[in-house]
Each structure stands twice: as C-alpha cells, then as structure tokens.
Amino acid sequence: MTGTRSPEGLLERAGVRGNPDRDQHFLIDERVLDRVPGYLPEDADRSHVLEIGGGTGALTDRLLAASERVTVIERDPDLAAFLREEFAAEIDADRLTVVHGDALEVDLPDDATASVSNLPYGVSSEITFRLLPLGIPTVLMFQKEFAERMAAESGTSEYGRLSVSAQHYAAVEVVEPVPPTAFSPPPAVDSAVVRTTPRDPDYEVDDEDFFLRFVKAVFTQRRKTVRNAIRNTAHISGLDTPDAVVDAAPEALLSKRAGDLAPDDFAELASLAAEHGVEGGNG
Ligand SMILES: C[S@@+](CC[C@H](N)C(=O)[O-])C[C@H]1O[C@@H](n2cnc3c(N)ncnc32)[C@H](O)[C@@H]1O
Numbered sequence: 001m002t003g004t005r006s007p008e009g010l011l012e013r014a015g016v017r018g019n020p021d022r023d024q025h026f027l028i029d030e031r032v033l034d035r036v037p038g039y040l041p042e043d044a045d046r047s048h049v050l051e052i053g054g055g056t057g058a059l060t061d062r063l064l065a066a067s068e069r070v071t072v073i074e075r076d077p078d079l080a081a082f083l084r085e086e087f088a089a090e091i092d093a094d095r096l097t098v099v100h101g102d103a104l105e106v107d108l109p110d111d112a113t114a115s116v117s118n119l120p121y122g123v124s125s126e127i128t129f130r131l132l133p134l135g136i137p138t139v140l141m142f143q144k145e146f147a148e149r150m151a152a153e154s155g156t157s158e159y160g161r162l163s164v165s166a167q168h169y170a171a172v173e174v175v176e177p178v179p180p181t182a183f184s185p186p187p188a189v190d191s192a193v194v195r196t197t198p199r200d201p202d203y204e205v206d207d208e209d210f211f212l213r214f215v216k217a218v219f220t221q222r223r224k225t226v227r228n229a230i231r232n233t234a235h236i237s238g239l240d241t242p243d244a245v246v247d248a249a250p251e252a253l254l255s256k257r258a259g260d261l262a263p264d265d266f267a268e269l270a271s272l273a274a275e276h277g278v279e280g281g282n283g
Pocket of ligand 1: 022023024025026027028052053054055056057058059060073074075076079101102103104117118119120121123
C-alpha cells in the first residue's frame with residue numbers, strides 16, 4: 001500500500017541525519033518501502049501492527065495505510081518526539097501509538113497481530129527472539145547474512161543455531177534482497193527482508209528452554225561429531241550425565257555433525273537428553 005509521505009520530506013522535516021552508531025539507516029527507496037508491508041502473509045490479521053525502530057516514520061506511514069492501528073517503538077528521544085508531531089492526527093484518531101523506549105526493555109503490546117520493521121541491526125537477534133515467541137507473522141529487514149542464516153536448511157554452510165531456533169517458531173523465508181543504496185546513510189552491509197509465518201514445528205519438545213539450550217550447546221562444537229559435542233558441552237546444555245545420553249542415542253545421529261542434523265533430529269536428541277541426561281529429571 002502506498003504511503004502519502006515521501007522519505008526525503010520526512011528526513012527534511014525531522015532535520016536529522018541517520019547516525020550509524022545508533023543503528024540509524026533510514027529507508028529512502030520508495031519502491032522498497034511500498035513493497036515491505038505487502039510481504040505479510042495474505043491472511044495476516046492487520047488490525048494492530050507493531051513496528052520496532054520508527055526512525056522518521058517512512059515505514060510507519062505505509063503501515064498506517066495498510067492496517068487499522070500501529071504501535072511504533074523508538075529509542076531516540078528526538079525521533080520519538082518528531083513522530084508524535086508528524087503523526088499527531090493519526091495519534092488523535094487512535095490509529096498510532098508512539099512508545100519512546102528501548103525495544104529490548106519496554107513491554108511489547110500483548111494484542112499486536114503482526115510486526116513489520118526495519119530493525120536496528122546491532123540488536124536484531126535480541127529483538128527477533130522477543131518477537132518470534134509472540135506467535136504473530138512478521139516482515140523484518142536484517143543484515144543479509146543474518147537473514148540467510150535464519151532461513152537456512154540443514155546441510156548448508158549458513159545453517160546453525162540461529163536457523164533451528166528461529167524455525168522452531170515460524171517458517172522463515174528471505175523475500176527480497178535490499179542494497180545499501182536503499183538507505184540513508186547507506187549501511188556497510190547488504191540487507192534482506194525476511195517473512196516469518198508462525199506454525200507448529202513438525203516435532204514435539206516437552207521443554208522448549210532445554211531444547212533451545214541443547215541446540216546452542218551442540219552448535220558450539222559444530223566441527224565435532226554430535227557424540228563428542230554432547231559430551232563436551234554439558235556445561236552449556238546443563239546435562240548431568242552426557243555419557244548416558246550418548247549411550248541412548250542412535251548411532252546414525254551421533255556420527256553426524258551439528259550442521260547436518262535437521263531440526264527434528266535435534267528434537268529427538270533433546271528428548272533423549274532430557275530423559276537420560278538429567279539426574280532426577282524428566283525421565
Ligand atoms: C534501521 S533504522 C529504521 C528506521 C525507519 N523504520 C526506516 O525504515 O527508515 C532503526 C531505527 O531503530 C531505532 N533504534 C535503535 N535501537 C533501538 C532500540 N533498542 N529500540 C528501539 N529503537 C531502536 C533507531 O533510532 C532507528 O530509528
């Protein structure tokens with residue numbers, strides 16, 4: 001949906017230049033800005049869209065055109081004040097809420113139905129793992145390399161802890177590469193837009209925290225066999241008896257390396273680990 005405000009006009013009225021040290025790279029390519037909200041899944045509920053890092057509001061403007069209500073969280077006090085001034089009519093009409101604060105610290109609205117954001121790259125991982133457990137569809141701009149790691153499948157060089165952890169919550173797709181020239185000031189890296197569509201994973205885990213900790217542990221030794229990785233990382237996974245887990249697990253998984261285990265393989269191993277590797281634990 002096309003917005004009504006030009007990104008250059010917003011930058012001029014705000015009287016700011018993006019400060020890269022504060023993760024400020026404003027989107028100025030109108031074609032990209034106009035496309036981004038449209039990457040939400042077709043059946044997504046657009047009644048309350050959450051935007052992290054509003055900047056001068058170029059994306060906020062497009063989100064207001066494409067949804068009923070928007071909440072935007074912005075850490076920079078001057079930008080938050082500018083957003084309140086620029087979008088005073090939308091705020092008065094109860095269509096926009098501007099929250100001045102750090103997206104890692106403020107409470108996220110509990111009734112957001114989707115999130116569309118051009119994220120501050122310095123904290124994109126932490127913000128993503130606040131958003132994904134909300135179980136809402138998202139369209140997020142990331143550093144390209146991060147986006148590719150999020151969406152990667154087992155057996156590829158990009159596949160790792162980030163892929164398994166993100167795909168635990170949602171289907172993850174890279175939907176558009178974005179060059180540095182789309183931003184002001186241009187970042188030093190390429191970017192990409194990612195869509196996450198919540199769905200149940202094709203495996204079950206009893207203890208989500210333990211599953212994610214186990215995945216993290218095994219990937220710290222991605223060049224070792226899974227057998228050795230389980231044995232060497234008990235201090236991270238929290239296993240009391242890693243040898244008992246190795247004794248119980250199938251050789252076909254133990255002889256692989258972390259990068260070749262699919263998410264459901266990790267789930268199988270994590271269940272065995274919870275059963276056999278924790279004293280007085282789930283088993
Ligand atoms: C990449 S810019 C995107 C701005 C705007 N949405 C756009 O697309 O032009 C990221 C924005 O996030 C803000 N920001 C940085 N760290 C933040 C944090 N921890 N919480 C909330 N906002 C943050 C920056 O001030 C900046 O305005």
